[in-house]
Amino acid sequence: MSHSPWTDAEDRVRRARRLIDERRWPEALEHLRAAVAVNGYNADWHVYLGRVLDELGRHDEAIEACERALKIEPDHLHGLNHLGVSLLHIGRHEAAIDAFERAQAIDGTFEPAYCNRIRCYAELGDHQAAEEMFYTARLYREQCPACYFNIAQSLIARGDHDRAIYCLHKTIDLAGDDVRVRARLAETLRQRGLLEQARRHYLQGLRLSPDDVAITLDYVGLLVQMRRFDEADTRLAHATTLGPATAGLCAARGAVLIGRNRLDLAADALKAALQLDPTLAGANLMLAQVAVRQDRIPDAKAHLRAELLLRPGGGPLLLDLANMLVDVDELRPAVACLRRLTTAEPRNAKAWQNLAVAECLRGRRERGIAAGVEALAIDPGSVAVRHNLVLAYLELGNLPAATAQLATAFKLSPRDRALKKLQLRLMFTRPWKIVAECWRRCWQR
Numbered sequence: 001m002s003h004s005p006w007t008d009a010e011d012r013v014r015r016a017r018r019l020i021d022e023r024r025w026p027e028a029l030e031h032l033r034a035a036v037a038v039n040g041y042n043a044d045w046h047v048y049l050g051r052v053l054d055e056l057g058r059h060d061e062a063i064e065a066c067e068r069a070l071k072i073e074p075d076h077l078h079g080l081n082h083l084g085v086s087l088l089h090i091g092r093h094e095a096a097i098d099a100f101e102r103a104q105a106i107d108g109t110f111e112p113a114y115c116n117r118i119r120c121y122a123e124l125g126d127h128q129a130a131e132e133m134f135y136t137a138r139l140y141r142e143q144c145p146a147c148y149f150n151i152a153q154s155l156i157a158r159g160d161h162d163r164a165i166y167c168l169h170k171t172i173d174l175a176g177d178d179v180r181v182r183a184r185l186a187e188t189l190r191q192r193g194l195l196e197q198a199r200r201h202y203l204q205g206l207r208l209s210p211d212d213v214a215i216t217l218d219y220v221g222l223l224v225q226m227r228r229f230d231e232a233d234t235r236l237a238h239a240t241t242l243g244p245a246t247a248g249l250c251a252a253r254g255a256v257l258i259g260r261n262r263l264d265l266a267a268d269a270l271k272a273a274l275q276l277d278p279t280l281a282g283a284n285l286m287l288a289q290v291a292v293r294q295d296r297i298p299d300a301k302a303h304l305r306a307e308l309l310l311r312p313g314g315g316p317l318l319l320d321l322a323n324m325l326v327d328v329d330e331l332r333p334a335v336a337c338l339r340r341l342t343t344a345e346p347r348n349a350k351a352w353q354n355l356a357v358a359e360c361l362r363g364r365r366e367r368g369i370a371a372g373v374e375a376l377a378i379d380p381g382s383v384a385v386r387h388n389l390v391l392a393y394l395e396l397g398n399l400p401a402a403t404a405q406l407a408t409a410f411k412l413s414p415r416d417r418a419l420k421k422l423q424l425r426l427m428f429t430r431p432w433k434i435v436a437e438c439w440r441r442c443w444q445r
Contacts (some may be wrong), residue, residue, distance in 0.1 A: 005038045006038060006039060008038070009034070009035040009036075009038040009039050010035070012031040012032070012034050012035040013031070013032065013035045013045055013048065015031050016028040016029075016031040016032045016035070016048060016052075017048065019031065020048065020051070020052065023055075025052050025055045025056050026056070028048075028052050029049070029052045029053070029056065032045065032048055032049045032052060033049070036049060040068075041072060042072075043069040043070075043072040043073035043076050043079060044069070044076075044078075046065045046066065046068045046069035046072070046079070047065070047066060047069045047076065047078050047079045047082055049062075049065040050062040050063070050065035050066040050069065050079075050082045050083070050086065051082050053065055053086075054082065054085060054086050054089065059086045059089045059090045060090070062082070062086040063083060063086045063087060063090075066079050066080075066082050066083035066086060067083065070083065075106050077103050077106060077107055077110050080099050080100070080102050080103040080106075080113075081099070081100070081103055081110075081112045081113065081116065083099045084096040084097075084098075084099035084100045084103070084116055084120075085116060087099060088116065088119060088120060088123075091123075093120050093123060093124050096116070096120050097117060097120050100112075100113045100114075100116055100117050100120070101113070109140050110140075111137055111140040111141040111144060112146075114133050114136050114137035114140065115133075115137045115141075115144055115146050115147045115150065116146075116150070117129075117130075117133045118130050118133045118134050118137065118147060118150035118151055118154065119150040119153060121133060121154070122150065122151075122153045122154035122157060123153075125157070125344075127154045127157065127158055130150075130151065130154040131151065131154065134147055134150070134151040134154075143174055144174070145170075145171045145174035145175035146171075146175075148167040148168070148170045148171045148174065149167070149168070149171045149181060149184075151167055152164045152167035152168050152171070152184070152188075153184075155167065156184075156188055156191075157344065157345065158345055158346060158347050159315065159344075159345030159346065159347035159348030159349075159351070160347040161188050161191055161192040161347075162192070164188050165185065165188055165189060165192065168181055168184055168185040168188065169185065172185070177204070177208060178208075179205045179208040179209040179212060179215065182201055182202075182204050182205035182208065183201075183202065183205045183212075183214075183215045183218065185201050186198045186199075186201035186202040186205060186218070186219075186222075187218060189201060190222055190225070191315065191316060195222065195225065195226050196226075198222055199219075199222060199223075199226065202215065202218065202219040202222060203219075206219065211242050213239050213242055213243070213246070213248070213249075214248075216235055216236075216238070216239045217239070217248045217249070217252050219235060220232045220235050220236055220239075220252045220255070220256065221252065221255060223235070224255045224256055224258075224259045227259060229256055229259050229260055232252075232256045232259075233256060236249065236252055236253060236256065239252075245272075245276070246276065246277075247273045247274070247276035247277035247280045247283070248273075248280070250269050250270070250272045250273035250276060251269070251270060251273040251280060251282060251283050251286070253269040254266045254267075254269035254270035254273065254283070254286055255286060257269060258286060258289060258290060261293075263290045263293055263294060266286070266290055267287060267290050270283050270286050270287050270290070271287070279310060281307075281310055281312050281317055282307075282312075282317055284303040284304070284306040284307040284310075285303070285304070285307045285317070285320060285321055285324060287299075287303040288300040288301075288303035288304045288307070288324055288328075289324065291303060292324070292327060292328065297328055300324075300328050301328055301330060304321065304324060304325055304328065304330065304333075307321055308321070308333060308337075313344075315341060315344070315345050315348060315351070318337050318338075318340060318341045318351075319337075319338075319341060319348075319350060319351060319354065321337055322334045322335075322337040322338045322341070322354060322358065323354065325337065326354075326357070326358055326361065331358055331361055331362045332362070334358045335355065335358045335359060335362065338351055338354055338355035338358055339355065341355075342355060342371075342374070347378055348378075349375045349378040349379040349382065349385075350375075352371050352372070352374040352375035352378065353371075353372070353375040353382065353384065353385050353388070355368075355371040356368045356369070356370075356371035356372035356375060356385070356388055356389075356392075357388060359371055360388070360391070360392050360395075365392045365395055365396055366396075368388075368392050369389060369392050369393070369396075372385050372388055372389045372392065373389075376389075381412055383409050383412050383413045383416060383419070386405045386406070386408060386409040386412070387409060387416075387418055387419065387422065389401075389402075389405045390402045390405045390406050390409070390422050390426075391422070393405065394425065394426070399426070402426060403426060406419065406422055406423060406426065410423075
């Protein structure tokens with residue numbers, strides 16, 4: 001018995017839905033294309049098609065598919081939701097928010113309309129709105145893994161790594177293991193300075209997706225930071241078998257060679273990376289590191305200027321760039337980088353600490369002290385920040401403030417040698433301060 005084209009189309013959609021569950025996107029796309037060619041008036045089928053196209057990275061086509069669904073059924077909740085997601089993927093945040101708000105107006109209990117707006121607001125930098133939307137979404141679905149993942153992105157952008165780590169763990173607990181979440185968790189642990197934990201999570205991510213080059217390169221960066229160069233070489237060797245050389249692979253090779261102190265070879269690898277991609281973030285910064293080690297300071301400054309022209313946005317990269325600018329006595333751009341970082345990540349204690357140092361080196365001690373106080377508000381247990389504040393207060397002649405900071409620092413670290421040296425300096429400073437004050441009073445009379 002032969003099937004009609006309409007029956008065949010319905011069978012194809014059923015097969016496509018099974019393939020979607022198995023994440024076999026190209027095969028699902030083939031069946032859905034054939035089905036909508038027979039019956040183009042089923043809104044659900046266009047929405048399925050939009051989702052598959054979105055998963056394949058064909059976001060413009062996904063938007064068209066969702067818009068066709070909405071022409072057929074203007075109040076299609078999932079059509080509006082997938083339209084918003086596709087718009088979000090191409091950076092059209094305001095249009096995405098409009099789609100989610102339209103879904104909310106149709107059904108105020110439709111949780112994805114709130115959940116996906118968390119990400120929209122996070123990417124727009126409106127973190128207060130993102131947080132409010134997170135708590136609103138939980139009124140309708142308390143344990144939503146996507147909500148936890150989306151708010152984690154907002155928390156990372158604010159430098160609130162501890163809460164972000166909790167949310168990413170929660171995402172995995174609720175949704176099961178996922179390579180994207182595992183990699184984000186590893187990256188956040190690395191930013192937090194928890195390198196061994198980060199290494200374990202990168203490995204778990206690579207077990208899920210052994211041939212993921214992006215995660216491999218991030219993992220190599222961590223291994224270089226941990227000075228595990230042999231393991232980094234092994235990972236890079238595997239990555240090179242997966243396809244042609246890329247700018248990222250060349251830059252990772254350069255990072256490993258810098259770690260091994262093979263500077264000329266490192267410079268060659270980094271120059272090759274920039275030939276493949278002149279806009280590659282971080283490559284000029286590493287070339288500057290090579291130049292500094294080889295005592296070629298003018299070359300280092302030129303590479304740092306090239307890196308600045310790319311307007312780096314990543315927190316760790318901005319921090320490293322600022323530190324290198326301080327090393328070559330380029331204090332003004334260093335302060336500018338750190339100001340940008342503290343604006344983007346107001347909970348980043350390291351950024352505030354380094355800003356305090358950079359401002360003091362510029363001779364702007366009051367601003368340095370203000371930045372140091374911000375760092376302590378985030379991390380009250382930082383002995384290094386208190387040490388620097390003692391120095392700044394001493395240079396301003398504010399002995400009571402210097403003494404108070406030193407006393408607190410000693411409570412936190414009683415055996416710290418640097419603090420003991422500062423204590424000696426205070427002991428010798430105090431009598432001279434008294435004598436100077438006496439002379440000042442005599443002169444005023």
